Amino acid sequence: MPRIPTSELSRYLLAGQLSRRGCLRASRICLQPVANFQTRRFASVETQSTSVPPTPLRKQLKEQAKALKASGQKKKKNIDNQTVPGWELTVGIEIHAQLNTVRKLFSPATTSFNDSPNTHVALFDLAIPGSQPLFQPETLIPAVRAALALNCDIQRVSRFDRKHYFHWDQPSGYQITQYYEPFAKDGRIGLLARDGIAAEDGESIAVGIKQVQMEQDTAKTTAQPGEAHWLDFNRVGMPLIEIITLPEIHHPATAAALVRKVQMMLSAVDACVSGMEEGGLRADVNVSVRRVDDTSGKLGTRTEIKNLSSFKAVEDAIIAERDRQIAVLEAGGVVEGETRGWSIGSTETRRLRGKEGEVDYRYMPDPDLGPVVIDPQLVQRLASSSGVSPDVETDQLIEKYGLTAKDAISLLALDGGARVQYYYNVLDALSELGAETDAIVTILAANWCLHELGKLTEVSSDLGMTADGECKVPSRDLAALLHHLCRREITAKVAKELLWAIFRGEVAPGGVTEAIKDNNLWFNELSKAEYEALADRAVEGEDKVLGEFLRFADGKSKAYPRGKLMFLVGKMMRAGPEHRMDPTSAERVMSTRIDDIYLDALGNKQ
Template identity: 30%
Template sequence: MALTLFRGIQTRPFLPYPYGLFPRKHVLFYATMKSTQTQTATHEKEQPLLKVSSHTHSKRLDNVSKGYEAIIGIETHVQLYTLTKAFCSCPYSYGSQPNTTICPICMGLPGALPVLNSKVIEFAVKLGLALNCKLSLNSKFDRKQYFYPDLPKGYQISQFDIPIASGGFIDLDIPVEFGGGHRRFGITRVHMEEDAGKLLHTGNGSYSEEITSPLLAGVPLLEVVSEPDMRTGIEAAEYAAELQRLVRFLGVSNGNMQEGSLRCDVNVSVRPIGQLEFGTKVEIKNLNSFSAISRAIDFEISRQVLLHNENQSIQIVQETRLWDEGAQKTVTMRKKEGLSDYRYFPEPDLPEVILGKEYIDSIRDSLPELPEMKRRRYEKMGLSMQDVLFLANDINVADFFDATIDKGADVKLAANWIMGDIAAYMKNEKLSINETKLIPQELAELIASIKGGTISGKIGKEILFEMLGKGGTVKGLIKEKDLIVDPVEIEKMVDKVIAENPKQLEQYRGGRTKLQGYFAGQVQNFDNETIKRQGKPSASEQDPFGEIKCQELRMSKLDDRYFAPAWLQAFPLRDVQQHLDDNNAATTMEGGATPAKKVMMVADPTRESAAALQYALFHAVFEHDTLILLHVGNPYAWKNLFSFFKWPATPGASASVSYNEGSISAMKRTCEIAQPKICVLVERVEMDGKEKAAVILHHSTLHSADILVIGQKRSLSNAILGQRNGSLRGLDTAEYLIENSKCTCVAVQKKGPKFRLSSQYENQQKLLAPRITKHNTILASVT
């Protein structure tokens, strides 16, 4: 009871503003050590942070920054994928031992003369063209003077007044969960330069020290400076992600932020809305992930706005600040230098860079299809924006998809397979698509075999996972595993069962429909090893029992290991099938086939979830629709320690995991039996410290679900404590989803033979129609 009642009570750490704007789920206490240098956390995943949904977070930030506008620009350093450094022949490899790949040129020793690596120019021209920039036919290098422990030479070779490219732009698409839409951000310049060294922080608990490693000194970089066109942390993060995609598609860099191959320095200022003059600019460093970019910007916007509101804007000075991942705030690093402090002058040891028209044209002709071009092409194929963004995010995935449809595969089916089972396999095995054993030709063959009726979708998934892990061909695996059963033989077995059981057939026709299971069992007994695989029988038009033959064959595909818990064993498949037949017929009479849609159902091993599944199969999904069973796991929940239903445990797995896996598999099989013509997908995700409702909401948006179905049971804490509008913890999961879901959300409670349905719309009349449209609460009979 105490756990239930205290669920709605939140604690807040006692912290100075504006950190209180972004509450954390876990409060940590850090021990400080004597140090002359501020230590910052660099590994985001080590910190247990509360991840708030973008919608809720955006609302908070809008409330804080009301009346002010943020101005954001980014300086991105792209480490080039060359074999040697920019001005010498020293190789560079990430992770090399310190001081192993350096020379007098890297160190700037007297008498050492730099020689420009031609690959640096080629990559700079490539990126300049891809960013729609104007190229400088004549450019030069300059010396940038500053003193810092990581700079062995005391100066950096860069470009100042004549960069190699300038005046471009980049196009990108904002994901749907962040509001969607197309954006174009200006590019001020792209210039070539060399990297400095690296400072390594060490300590024994009582003190810390810095070690300078010149390993990075001289590594070639391209610095991309954006126009101050961004206004939110989300836009800035998406800009950085698009730039990462671009350099990977071009092959000029691997773009790995964790290795320092893509480093972003963000400039943030705020000004009152309507003011033309920019505010005081603050630079933020130590941003090693896209989420860190977004969070750091949002914090800095809040900090500056609060200082303005308290008439303390004089405290906003031009400086460089560090993002402290542990404290989730920015801290002062050093006062920002101005251009005059760097004392630029032309590099005397390097000649000018002169580009010829033929050289530029040859590089332009060698450019691959870029991410923006791929997205527009995929859109023209009829794919949704979510599909487009997923496929075009990774060049290897995009190439695999293109190769698959070039082999004749259906575009939408190929996208579904890659985004569903293949993506799940890659995530679980931590592999890229090129590291799997599957080739595009075999995926196209698999799709054709399923579409043509040679094998079922269930068998197709078995073959897919076999090919992903071990390779092989579709035809070879079908033959090897004897996955095709002769429909003629199946018909003979069904006819024999009917002929040998005339009394049971008469009783079935008289209304004892529960005998359907008896017939299925008799057919299975003829040849259990053969019939448990699904063939494709055709019912005889002359036989009035032909439809039941097909249903029995569908039932018989479940193998000997299938045990359903009590709450699922009573599932009324006959009622579902009859209801579907009636609704499909009615829908066809009203105007023909309706467009396929995506229905997501929250799948848990509970009776409420079973009721939601029954509702979904009755009223939400029909032929050619996609049903996504989303299971949100919480391995640390106290409820997972106990199981009220017995389930055969999988060897090597915990009891709770085995129970959940078996329950979800049983639900999936039930869907395939009741509706063999729909596509059933299972997605298992972890809460990872987030609220369950926020996880469900995120994935429903990610999959562009048209309908979201969830079983609902009124919790005791809500009944006693009541609701608190706007608070996720003040609502149960179903209520929160109804309030915040962009698609139609239906919460289902089972009241005997009837459903109690809740949704976000007032009109409930069409909740039980063949096609759900917009719908608060009604009671409706299901029979």
């Protein structure tokens, strides 16, 4: 292919004029020329008014699950699908994380996440002829922190290389990365059973990190109707790190657990701007299979699955690709080295293109950038100020606050680590209110911080959680709710309704107690006699249900069938004033009445 003249490239970049010769002939992108480089808006003119907001990930998963169920296909549960008899799976992972910095990697343009498209673009980001890369030293801080969290050796000298390929999201025709001499090598990450690794891996497993390298991101491409695409160059040049693991993972669940653990670790050291679902972290997986009795020692041909955007997608895509490769080999075919894609809710991967290699990318040292020299004193300083690791903090949440491993890890993982800070803020506020923060209170607070706040996001995906652990429900207001609830001054139902009112802004900050007073929501519990009267009404005509309890009469209520007991308690709750009843008290009264009265009466009848 003949070399494209600079004049043509200039018209393409500055005026949106596409050449009709050579490889640009097939392009369908229409570019809008504008005068200001800092506010360029490249878009499809004819489809600009038809843009629709992206569908949230949770909704996509629900819709895909419904479609799969309607088709009659049954999907094997992942927990039972970690191995295939006679075959060994091998997985290596490449994780791309956007660094938490103010500037881009090679230009002074500010970084952005969800700002208006093409409002943070420098000349070099668009590869304007004559512009040069200028390495921003501040991007080293989060990069080194991340590498230290992954137990890597920081290299004193590292260098940048050019990785050549042409695509509309890469204006220069190459990406600047660190291929030959990355800034960090030889790391290791430990995974425990509580992290969600496959049961086949036992209580723990360690996975090697080959290297961590800095590189620039590409533009964001948004597909539009009519085969048009919109390009947002805000993302060009965003500072990334690429974390490359060794091929030491052999189960899909362990691969997903590793990505989840890496995200938690990067968040803990404030290195990554956001998580997978928000788009700040992406994973590519390399998958290969071979027969267990293969004595050659060679791994099978690997395929790469690009741009996985959720932990579930990592596990599902690996399972699907493993099964595809096994089916090909068992049919006598040959697995081709290629790049494949994955869609949320899919049951199989799809071919994208043939697999590129080092020769295809024509890696070469970047002539415009000098070496990066990292002072050991900087490394020591960052290592000493990195804070508590996720594993240590998880242990503290379990041992000091009585949480389950699952709840502890969820608190650490949600909202980039801000949810656990919110939890600490709630506990501090409870202490200020005079509450005893024993295990009962700390576990109750964790349940509300996780589950009740989580229910709010089913209506609004944005809690407005900040890095210092505050959101649309101030921690002091949630603490006040829990304080009244623990003192049995309000019911759980009232507390949940007040939580929604706080979230909607209907209760002024700090006004929880006043809202309870003004609306007369205090819990005025029924007397024991009133509970007993309701219990008597609930068992009327239920001789058949009571008969189920006769078999357990010797063991009294400890051995009663739970479902039958709660059926009668439910009748009590429905018959009485709910705002004056406590389910625990109702259950206790019903159990006592069954022991002392109803079973004797039923036995005499029989």
